[in-house]
Amino acid sequence: MVATQTAAAPLIELRGIGKRFPGVVANHDVDVTIRPGTVHALVGENGAGKSTLMKILYGVQRPDDGAIVVDGTDKVFRSPSDAIAVGIGMVFQHFMLADNLTVLENCVLGAEKLHGIGGRARRTFVDLCARFGFDLDPDVLVEELGVAARQRLEIVKVLYRGAKVIILDEPTAVLVPQEVDALFDNLRDLRASGHSLLFISHKLDEVLAISDDITVMRRGTTVGHADPATATKRQLAELMVGSELPSPETAESTVQETVMLRLDDVSLVEGERAVLDAISFAIHKGEVLGIAGVEGNGQTELVEVIMGLAHATSGTITLDGEDITAYTTRARREAGIGYVPEDRHRHGLLLDAPLWENRILGHQTRRPSARGPWIDRAGARQDTERIVEQYDVRTPSIDTNARALSGGNQQKLIVGREMSGDPVLLIASHPTRGVDVGAQAAIWDHIREARRAGLAVLVISADLDELIGLSDTIEVILRGRLVGTFDPATVTPAELGAAMTGGHD
Numbered sequence: 001m002v003a004t005q006t007a008a009a010p011l012i013e014l015r016g017i018g019k020r021f022p023g024v025v026a027n028h029d030v031d032v033t034i035r036p037g038t039v040h041a042l043v044g045e046n047g048a049g050k051s052t053l054m055k056i057l058y059g060v061q062r063p064d065d066g067a068i069v070v071d072g073t074d075k076v077f078r079s080p081s082d083a084i085a086v087g088i089g090m091v092f093q094h095f096m097l098a099d100n101l102t103v104l105e106n107c108v109l110g111a112e113k114l115h116g117i118g119g120r121a122r123r124t125f126v127d128l129c130a131r132f133g134f135d136l137d138p139d140v141l142v143e144e145l146g147v148a149a150r151q152r153l154e155i156v157k158v159l160y161r162g163a164k165v166i167i168l169d170e171p172t173a174v175l176v177p178q179e180v181d182a183l184f185d186n187l188r189d190l191r192a193s194g195h196s197l198l199f200i201s202h203k204l205d206e207v208l209a210i211s212d213d214i215t216v217m218r219r220g221t222t223v224g225h226a227d228p229a230t231a232t233k234r235q236l237a238e239l240m241v242g243s244e245l246p247s248p249e250t251a252e253s254t255v256q257e258t259v260m261l262r263l264d265d266v267s268l269v270e271g272e273r274a275v276l277d278a279i280s281f282a283i284h285k286g287e288v289l290g291i292a293g294v295e296g297n298g299q300t301e302l303v304e305v306i307m308g309l310a311h312a313t314s315g316t317i318t319l320d321g322e323d324i325t326a327y328t329t330r331a332r333r334e335a336g337i338g339y340v341p342e343d344r345h346r347h348g349l350l351l352d353a354p355l356w357e358n359r360i361l362g363h364q365t366r367r368p369s370a371r372g373p374w375i376d377r378a379g380a381r382q383d384t385e386r387i388v389e390q391y392d393v394r395t396p397s398i399d400t401n402a403r404a405l406s407g408g409n410q411q412k413l414i415v416g417r418e419m420s421g422d423p424v425l426l427i428a429s430h431p432t433r434g435v436d437v438g439a440q441a442a443i444w445d446h447i448r449e450a451r452r453a454g455l456a457v458l459v460i461s462a463d464l465d466e467l468i469g470l471s472d473t474i475e476v477i478l479r480g481r482l483v484g485t486f487d488p489a490t491v492t493p494a495e496l497g498a499a500m501t502g503g504h505d
């Protein structure tokens with residue numbers, strides 16, 4: 001009997017892959033089958049083991065168990081060059097380009113033997129860009145490029161090396177909606193020419209829009225395969241999280257008349273440049289104001305001037321009727337600001353201190369972590385127990401060091417701490433970045449609770465779905481200025497994306 005090769009014969013099979021790191025099972029019993037000429041999505045929450053599996057397929061990591069079968073043959077990849085040799089390439093989450101070289105030089109670097117360095121290399125590069133619709137100028141320095149162009153270059157680099165299978169690890173995490181559309185156009189062109197793509201994401205809309213097959217991972221293993229033609233977002237999300245998700249609450253307005261936070265003409269000039277330029281807005285009691293923007297457009301500085309970590313060059317900041325422009329950070333906290341910082345590892349937590357000591361951080365002058373001038377250990381410990389309970393922080397005990405907790409649990413602890421002491425304003429910077437889906441839902445619930453309790457809430461986020469889901473009003477920041485006010489009930493991510501990149505007027 002001779003088996004007829006059908007179009008569905010697998011291109012790559014990962015069979016029973018396992019990978020352990022000290023104290024962590026990153027992958028176990030992983031099975032994935034990739035058909036030729038398809039976009040195969042690999043979805044799963046943070047820490048599910050997606051990147052580890054892809055690094056194994058690309059020869060960066062060696063598996064402890066299992067087999068990699070390419071075109072019916074068992075392969076052992078000792079390094080990425082073994083994977084490249086059979087046509088597998090990978091674009092990592094963090095790009096690896098030399099800023100001080102041109103686009104073409106970056107592409108050719110390390111692959112001189114393939115297409116030379118002169119006119120032939122240039123022709124190959126230009127042809128590849130034209131064929132798959134990649135908009136790239138070969139002669140500009142990479143330091144001039146934005147994130148989306150850097151990503152295009154990384155993909156062309158992999159194609160230049162002859163890849164037929166391209167692994168893209170969370171490629172859309174750094175893109176605005178318009179850039180995602182452009183990337184998807186490129187991916188469709190690649191697929192049409194017979195390439196296979198492994199697309200990693202946890203954004204289910206994107207996965208359903210682009211993929212032919214879906215594999216879901218949870219806790220290091222594959223828990224399901226789905227057909228995007230019939231799968232729903234909810235089914236996929238439940239496979240990812242492994243339990244029922246809380247349903248989104250119906251958003252009734254809780255906005256009251258009293259203004260809690262007001263910024264009037266606030267500017268921050270650094271050197272010659274206004275990083276914040278005449279910012280004015282008000283947040284009322286019970287209102288969530290969302291700030292959307294491409295990272296680096298003044299969001300960080302805006303939070304810093306409100307928190308007193310930087311001092312406004314001009315303008316005034318008023319909290320609950322009180323001019324706090326000249327206050328120290330501590331005085332602002334005492335006046336009722338809770339603050340969930342952008343980088344929880346650098347500013348939100350002492351990773352090598354136990355949870356109960358982290359409860360005191362930033363709250364060392366107030367009850368229950370202080371009694372008069374003294375730190376109140378017992379008070380802090382007791383209140384940490386309350387936060388762990390109320391905010392569902394999964395930890396062996398309050399004496400566990402913060403470092404041992406997952407990102408989601410660290411963030412729940414911070415939110416719990418910042419909500420204590422009756423704040424009137426909560427500032428949450430990227431509150432769910434890098435946390436798992438379950439913790440994300442919990443944090444959203446806590447923000448909605450704060451809103452219902454009458455706090456004013458300022459949310460800064462790069463996740464437009466998050467802003468639309470949480471906010472009563474959305475402001476877009478671009479080059480230090482507020483450039484548009486949007487109603488989350490009617491605005492689309494594409495409209496926000498246009499405003500964020502200056503395409504809106």
Ligand SMILES: Nc1ncnc2c1ncn2[C@@H]1O[C@H](COP(=O)(O)OP(=O)(O)O)[C@@H](O)[C@H]1O
Pocket residue numbers: 021022024025026044045046047048049050051052053
């Ligand atoms: N080099 C490593 N050393 C130790 N642990 C690791 C390493 N790489 C990944 N892990 C752990 O393996 C698990 C899976 O991680 P990863 O594959 O990055 O997941 P994902 O990409 O789905 O977020 C996580 O618990 C992570 O901390």
Ligand SMILES: [Mg+2]
Pocket residue numbers: 050051052169
């Ligand atoms: Mg990953």
